[in-house]
Amino acid sequence: MNTASVSLGASVSSQSRFMQLALAALLGTFIIGFVGFSHIDAVHNAGHDNRHSMAFPCH
Amino acid sequence: MNLFRNVVFIAAIAGLVAGVALACMQAYATVPLILKAEVHEQAEGGHSHENAAAPAPADAATGNAMSSSAPAASNAMTPAPAAQAAPEEDEGWAPADGFERFAYNVVSNVVTGIGFALVLVAVSEFAGGIGNWRQGVFWGLAGFAIFTLAPGLGLPPELPAMPAADLTQRQIWWLATVVATAIGLGLIAFRKSLPLTILAVLLIVAPHIVGAPQPDSFETPIPEGLHHQFVVAVTLTNLVFWLVLGAVVGIVRGRFTGTATSLRDSFA
Numbered sequence: 617m618n619t620a621s622v623s624l625g626a627s628v629s630s631q632s633r634f635m636q637l638a639l640a641a642l643l644g645t646f647i648i649g650f651v652g653f654s655h656i657d658a659v660h661n662a663g664h665d666n667r668h669s670m671a672f673p674c675h
Numbered sequence: 676m677n678l679f680r681n682v683v684f685i686a687a688i689a690g691l692v693a694g695v696a697l698a699c700m701q702a703y704a705t706v707p708l709i710l711k712a713e714v715h716e717q718a719e720g721g722h723s724h725e726n727a728a729a730p731a732p733a734d735a736a737t738g739n740a741m742s743s744s745a746p747a748a749s750n751a752m753t754p755a756p757a758a759q760a761a762p763e764e765d766e767g768w769a770p771a772d773g774f775e776r777f778a779y780n781v782v783s784n785v786v787t788g789i790g791f792a793l794v795l796v797a798v799s800e801f802a803g804g805i806g807n808w809r810q811g812v813f814w815g816l817a818g819f820a821i822f823t824l825a826p827g828l829g830l831p832p833e834l835p836a837m838p839a840a841d842l843t844q845r846q847i848w849w850l851a852t853v854v855a856t857a858i859g860l861g862l863i864a865f866r867k868s869l870p871l872t873i874l875a876v877l878l879i880v881a882p883h884i885v886g887a888p889q890p891d892s893f894e895t896p897i898p899e900g901l902h903h904q905f906v907v908a909v910t911l912t913n914l915v916f917w918l919v920l921g922a923v924v925g926i927v928r929g930r931f932t933g934t935a936t937s938l939r940d941s942f943a
Contacts, residue, residue, distance in 0.1 A: 641794050652787060661770065669706070670913065671826065
């Protein structure tokens with residue numbers, strides 16, 4: 617995301633490391649939220665069996 | 676962004692493998708039970724998304740007119756014909772039963788798997804990373820406890836047509852329980868302190884003292900035995916999913932880091 621970290625190789629600063637990992641976790645949370653928690657009907661219906669089988673709150 | 680890219684790469688592989696495995700398990704273990712429940716749901720009067728006790732208002736008006744098109748419908752349940760005639764109109768697009776439905780289930784399992792894997796890999800990197808498949812299995816157990824066991828205690832896996840409280844409230848409770856349990860387990864695992872461990876236990880217990888949102892009425896057409904079977908199937912399939920997810924992360928990460936000590940020094 618921030619251009620400074622692109623050039624950083626093996627010696628990633630701890631702040632950049634934190635940011636990158638936090639970003640990855642945030643992306644994962646967003647994906648889970650979209651598939652499992654979206655109130656959009658089409659998304660709900662497409663993932664219906666999955667939502668029930670993952671025990672996400674559904675319906 | 677080397678580290679970010681590597682995390683995403685590992686999560687994508689692990690999510691793909693575990694998601695496909697989960698979809699195959701679901702095809703045998705949970706989806707047949709969902710289909711059975713949908714038969715009960717249809718008989719009860721349609722895909723009611725809130726309390727099963729409330730029939731759709733249009734049913735009473737169209738019940739007589741539709742009666743000729745539903746010869747086998749039980750005469751005790753007038754809402755049934757209308758509900759069978761137009762479930763799609765009420766709920767928008769849905770995949771057709773059979774292969775299409777299975778395919779969408781595979782896709783959503785893989786996407787969910789990648790989402791969970793991203794969280795798993797990112798969080799485990801903070802703690803030094805998952806070094807091998809065995810460490811991955813333990814991380815998977817933690818994920819299972821956080822995302823399946825803890826929220827499942829208050830909100831057991833539901834079948835269609837089961838009564839439930841307001842969706843948003845349940846989602847909030849689910850999320851709060853997951854976060855509290857995750858922090859609790861993290862404190863126990865990574866802080867060697869008795870007061871913090873006690874705090875962790877309180878955090879894990881607290882959501883269940885508050886209690887999950889409950890429906891107004893527990894009346895349901897779903898037989899108790901069917902639901903129990905479903906709870907067992909969901910819990911076990913998710914256990915295997917998490918173990919596979921953690922183990923694959925460990926294997927893939929180990930393969931790509933090679934001799935490097937941490938993920939950021941690897942295949943960048």
